[in-house]
Amino acid sequence: HPTASPNCNSNATSFDFIIIGGGTAGLALAARLSQGLVDNCILVIEAGQDGRDEPGIYIPGREGSTFGTKYDWNLTTVPQPNVNNRVISMTRGKVLGGSSALNLMTWDRASKAEYDMWEELGNPGWNWDSMYQTMLKVENFTSSPDYGKAGVGHGGPIQTLINRILPRHQLAFPPAMEQLGLRENLESLDRYPIGVLRSPSNIRASNYTRSYSPTYLELAKSNLILTIGTRVARINFNGETATGVTLQDGTSITASKEVILSAGTLQSPGLLELSGIGDDNFLKAAGVNKTIYNLPGVGENLQDHIRTQNSYQLKPGYTSVDILRYNATYAAQQLTLYNSNDPSLYDYTGSGYAFMNWSQVSNATASSLIPLAYKAANFSSPIDQKKLTYLNSSLATQVPQLEVIFSDGYTGVKGYPTNGSSLYGAEFFTIIAGVQHPFSRGSVHINSSSLLAPPVIDPKYLSNDYDLAALMIAAKYARLIASTAPLSDVWSSEYEPGPQISTGEQWQNYAKSSMLSIYHPVGTCAMLPEKAGGVVDSQLKVYGTKGLRVVDASVMPILVYNCGGNPCCIREPPLTL
Numbered sequence: 315h316p317t318a319s320p321n322c323n324s325n326a327t328s329f330d331f332i333i334i335g336g337g338t339a340g341l342a343l344a345a346r347l348s349q350g351l352v353d354n355c356i357l358v359i360e361a362g363q364d365g366r367d368e369p370g371i372y373i374p375g376r377e378g379s380t381f382g383t384k385y386d387w388n389l390t391t392v393p394q395p396n397v398n399n400r401v402i403s404m405t406r407g408k409v410l411g412g413s414s415a416l417n418l419m420t421w422d423r424a425s426k427a428e429y430d431m432w433e434e435l436g437n438p439g440w441n442w443d444s445m446y447q448t449m450l451k452v453e454n455f456t457s458s459p460d461y462g463k464a465g466v467g468h469g470g471p472i473q474t475l476i477n478r479i480l481p482r483h484q485l486a487f488p489p490a491m492e493q494l495g496l497r498e499n500l501e502s503l504d505r506y507p508i509g510v511l512r513s514p515s516n517i518r519a520s521n522y523t524r525s526y527s528p529t530y531l532e533l534a535k536s537n538l539i540l541t542i543g544t545r546v547a548r549i550n551f552n553g554e555t556a557t558g559v560t561l562q563d564g565t566s567i568t569a570s571k572e573v574i575l576s577a578g579t580l581q582s583p584g585l586l587e588l589s590g591i592g593d594d595n596f597l598k599a600a601g602v603n604k605t606i607y608n609l610p611g612v613g614e615n616l617q618d619h620i621r622t623q624n625s626y627q628l629k630p631g632y633t634s635v636d637i638l639r640y641n642a643t644y645a646a647q648q649l650t651l652y653n654s655n656d657p658s659l660y661d662y663t664g665s666g667y668a669f670m671n672w673s674q675v676s677n678a679t680a681s682s683l684i685p686l687a688y689k690a691a692n693f694s695s696p697i698d699q700k701k702l703t704y705l706n707s708s709l710a711t712q713v714p715q716l717e718v719i720f721s722d723g724y725t726g727v728k729g730y731p732t733n734g735s736s737l738y739g740a741e742f743f744t745i746i747a748g749v750q751h752p753f754s755r756g757s758v759h760i761n762s763s764s765l766l767a768p769p770v771i772d773p774k775y776l777s778n779d780y781d782l783a784a785l786m787i788a789a790k791y792a793r794l795i796a797s798t799a800p801l802s803d804v805w806s807s808e809y810e811p812g813p814q815i816s817t818g819e820q821w822q823n824y825a826k827s828s829m830l831s832i833y834h835p836v837g838t839c840a841m842l843p844e845k846a847g848g849v850v851d852s853q854l855k856v857y858g859t860k861g862l863r864v865v866d867a868s869v870m871p872i873l874v875y876n877c878g879g880n881p882c883c884i885r886e887p888p889l890t891l
């Protein structure tokens with residue numbers, strides 16, 4: 315393709331647009347800008363390396379193997395007093411593609427009502443109808459008899475499919491959920507997700523590799539310049555106008571039109587603060603000398619999904635992905651099959667899902683949780699008011715409150731049995747149960763003017779009785795699911811938490827000791843009116859500035875069920891430029 319200008323190359327020191335962060339949203343936006351503004355020169359600056367040749371990233375069945383490696387920012391929360399003072403991992407991709415390189419490849423979408431709520435919160439144009447059309451443009455679904463026709467897109471860059479590998483014992487999950495009153499829903503991506511289903515995954519059908527945001531680069535023209543392994547230290551300003559960025563090594567690069575921040579929910583706020591945009595008090599305490607704009611919403615409103623997980627030992631005759639961890643010969647055979655593009659256990663991604671509201675757990679559950687929600691809610695917060703609406707209006711039947719994931723293999727907190735122990739070599743499945751609209755909202759801020767100081771992440775997990783009770787109910791319900799036929803026929807014992815947990819107090823303690831994040835932090839540069847704590851307006855422009863936007867999952871004002879900011883959730887341009 316012809317370049318915008320001969321000066322649009324990697325040696326340039328001036329660009330039209332600079333995008334900070336070549337992650338999920340950053341690369342999608344960069345490619346669409348490149349296509350739409352062919353005369354403009356666009357620079358993407360990504361701190362991580364290119365991981366497209368890394369098997370831990372591209373082999374679906376190796377999902378999770380990159381956590382804690384150089385591809386992960388290895389962020390953690392501060393100790394969380396309500397979960398036994400534990401420090402919770404906040405896995406985030408530090409690699410081209412960002413967290414889409416590390417995520418678990420579940421391709422799903424929230425309910426219509428949850429997107430419509432963004433508009434009701436003061437963001438004209440951000441509703442199901444407009445976002446759905448652009449979300450469909452993201453994907454190219456390979457049709458399957460195991461999934462419906464509505465809700466899937468065709469012709470987009472991200473390849474999605476129904477996984478060809480299905481653990482035999484997972485076949486018992488949908489009928490167990492149906493026994494518990496849930497219906498099958500094979501069009502879960504089309505407005506109403508409630509039901510039990512086999513979820514699509516973002517995998518390329520041609521070679522069974524992860525299909526994720528770097529795929530967008532294939533759409534880009536040569537006016538897109540990508541710099542990897544380079545960290546932005548701050549955004550530069552002339553008065554209130556963003557003029558470019560300074561890199562970690564001190565180099566300055568100019569943006570003549572816009573700087574676009576896409577460093578993710580946990581790092582975009584810090585870059586704003588280091589650049590002088592945020593709550594004046596935080597900036598001063600951290601040693602940031604110059605305030606460009608006092609914007610107290612920066613880094614606040616942190617919301618995340620929470621989960622527990624129960625694990626069950628499979629009866630003899632069932633093979634789970636656990637075999638790949640203890641049987642090296644079998645694992646090598648499966649890898650050979652994978653590398654020959656034959657069906658292999660390494661194709662595996664989680665696909666057993668159920669979404670439901672509290673009444674579907676039981677009417678008594680809904681009745682007991684609603685008063686706790688009213689106690690937990692901050693009535694001056696529009697976010698909390700909307701969360702109450704989900705629970706206590708006609709929307710209660712449409713908006714999922716509980717997500718259940720049938721996860722093959724052991725994915726608990728206690729740990730897989732150690733080599734030498736009697737259960738080493740046993741195989742498990744895990745029922746993960748996630749609370750979708752918790753009321754806890756926390757924050758992420760800098761506490762130092764040094765770029766290298768990790769952000770102070772405090773999600774305030776389980777800081778109210780609703781979240782704790784909901785998580786406890788979720789854990790108990792996971793046992794009920796496992797104990798319902800025909801799923802009850804495939805396992806011999808509950809490995810975690812174990813049958814000794816039975817009283818209300820014990821379940822409560824289990825919820826506290828086993829709670830984990832489900833990796834969907836959002837909301838810290840919220841798209842809300844400024845007086846409601848917003849950081850960006852409905853064009854994603856940062857209040858009090860010119861030439862600066864934020865486009866990543868941090869702008870989501872209110873958590874949507876399950877989908878944490880995958881491109882399936884993030885709207886593509888056009889915005890007004």
Ligand SMILES: Cc1cc2nc3c(=O)[nH]c(=O)nc-3n(C[C@H](O)[C@H](O)[C@H](O)COP(=O)(O)OP(=O)(O)OC[C@H]3O[C@@H](n4cnc5c(N)ncnc54)[C@H](O)[C@@H]3O)c2cc1C
Binds near residue numbers: 336337340414547879
């Ligand atoms: C383990 C895990 C599992 C998940 N599973 C799913 C799933 O199955 N389905 C689903 O829909 N969602 C899932 N999610 C959520 C989803 O992946 C994220 O919400 C989404 O990827 C966030 O996109 P983003 O663009 O906001 O941020 P990111 O994709 O994280 O992008 C931020 C980018 O900015 C870069 N960066 C940060 N600071 C700087 C700097 N100073 N200079 C330059 N670059 C910088 C980072 O390296 C990164 O590449 C999961 C997430 C994780 C972590």
